[in-house]
Amino acid sequence: MKILIIGSGGREHALALACTKSQNVDQIFCIPGNAGTECIAKNINIDISEFDKIRKFVQENEVETVIVGPEQPLVDGIVDYLNQFNIKVFGPNQKASQLEGSKIFTKNLCKKYNIPTANFGIFKNIRESKKFIENCKFPIVIKADGLASGKGVYICKEKKEAEIACEEIFNGKFGKAENILIEEFLDGEEMSFFIISDGETFYHFGTAQDHKRVYEGDKGKNTGGMGAYSPSRLENKKLNKKIIEKIINPTLKGLNDLNTRFIGFLYAGLMIINDEPFLIEYNVRMGDPECQTIIPKLKTDFIELINACVNKKLKSIELEWHKDKSLCIVLCSIGYPDVYKKNIEIKNLDKINLENNEYIFHAGTKKINNKIVSNGGRVLNIVIRSENFKKNRDKAINLINKINWDNGFFRKDIGYKVIN
Numbered sequence: 001m002k003i004l005i006i007g008s009g010g011r012e013h014a015l016a017l018a019c020t021k022s023q024n025v026d027q028i029f030c031i032p033g034n035a036g037t038e039c040i041a042k043n044i045n046i047d048i049s050e051f052d053k054i055r056k057f058v059q060e061n062e063v064e065t066v067i068v069g070p071e072q073p074l075v076d077g078i079v080d081y082l083n084q085f086n087i088k089v090f091g092p093n094q095k096a097s098q099l100e101g102s103k104i105f106t107k108n109l110c111k112k113y114n115i116p117t118a119n120f121g122i123f124k125n126i127r128e129s130k131k132f133i134e135n136c137k138f139p140i141v142i143k144a145d146g147l148a149s150g151k152g153v154y155i156c157k158e159k160k161e162a163e164i165a166c167e168e169i170f171n172g173k174f175g176k177a178e179n180i181l182i183e184e185f186l187d188g189e190e191m192s193f194f195i196i197s198d199g200e201t202f203y204h205f206g207t208a209q210d211h212k213r214v215y216e217g218d219k220g221k222n223t224g225g226m227g228a229y230s231p232s233r234l235e236n237k238k239l240n241k242k243i244i245e246k247i248i249n250p251t252l253k254g255l256n257d258l259n260t261r262f263i264g265f266l267y268a269g270l271m272i273i274n275d276e277p278f279l280i281e282y283n284v285r286m287g288d289p290e291c292q293t294i295i296p297k298l299k300t301d302f303i304e305l306i307n308a309c310v311n312k313k314l315k316s317i318e319l320e321w322h323k324d325k326s327l328c329i330v331l332c333s334i335g336y337p338d339v340y341k342k343n344i345e346i347k348n349l350d351k352i353n354l355e356n357n358e359y360i361f362h363a364g365t366k367k368i369n370n371k372i373v374s375n376g377g378r379v380l381n382i383v384i385r386s387e388n389f390k391k392n393r394d395k396a397i398n399l400i401n402k403i404n405w406d407n408g409f410f411r412k413d414i415g416y417k418v419i420n
């Protein structure tokens, strides 16, 4: 069977590796992939926004199942488009993808179905927003409505900051803004909670904790994620039950009432306050780097699982996991998340011997003349699985020290809440 994975990050390399371990996979394609996926799959150079070219590729190459990694094509409707041609796709349709594509869609759903979330208001212009801010208790959180690659969120400690945030959003920093979301600041501990769904049945698909800030001690700017570990230290049966009853079930009912279903991975970004879950945001895909920590723990055949989802047979599958712990450190280009250099060679990657349960997933890398060079802000993901988080982190740092690349930096404190 032939599989196509759309995307080019560490998440997609981890998904591709999982496919190689499946019994029934003969060939994996990645659009566009990276230097890591090139070693286990065939990279195809098509822009992921060109749905017609992707469709032609799928038809000509008799791809059986398409797995979509990133949010943009999902929000843009790639699933609806490919489904029209009877192509099976693992990922949610455009209607369901609004859960990530529009923060206001999700907030309104929370309100209608009583899903616990931060109190909020939606405002249509700078004047209304500023008037509301006049009487707010700080800090408050201000968000642009649409996709903003994790950048459209401002945590404001005082009035002036809040006013600047409103001006930047309405002046189009994250695209045309018709609305703005202002919400209460939730003070707790974050947790990423995942499910996998075929539209009828869903299973819990693990938890993780990522470190979004660029510097140690969770300081500095937000990034796509500097590292992660799984499971979250907060996870327990009682909390899982509350999350499913108070957040996941009413969300799926809400989609059902809109005459749609969710197929794919759903990622709930939660704030846990005194053992109670609050929804911060939804993502309609696996997290990156959370995926790189969760997928290596999966024992069940990955493609059997994905195919069960696209054929509405998830009920027939038993999910099995390795019970140990995993941790990922992201090696980034100096300067990320701002300006950084590209095309810097990463030497002797091929000389690094990985033991069982050690992985190097590529993100922003490409191959030029048989050399691997950096091609993005987040470049490599070093993942270790064992019975102990500290051992994982020590081993990951050890591996990073063997990589000969003089343009990299990483956080040495990933997992500090579960290690110290």
Ligand code: AMP
Pocket: 118, 141, 150, 153, 155, 183, 184, 185, 186, 187, 190, 212, 269, 280, 281
């Ligand atoms: P989002 O893109 O909505 O996940 O927001 C990015 C980050 O901002 C989250 O991971 C949180 O750390 C933080 N954040 C967002 N909304 C809130 C909130 N209401 N209270 C506290 N922190 C928040």
Ligand code: GLY
Pocket: 210, 224, 225, 283, 286, 287, 288, 289, 290
């Ligand atoms: N790690 C955060 C995300 O994937 O959105």
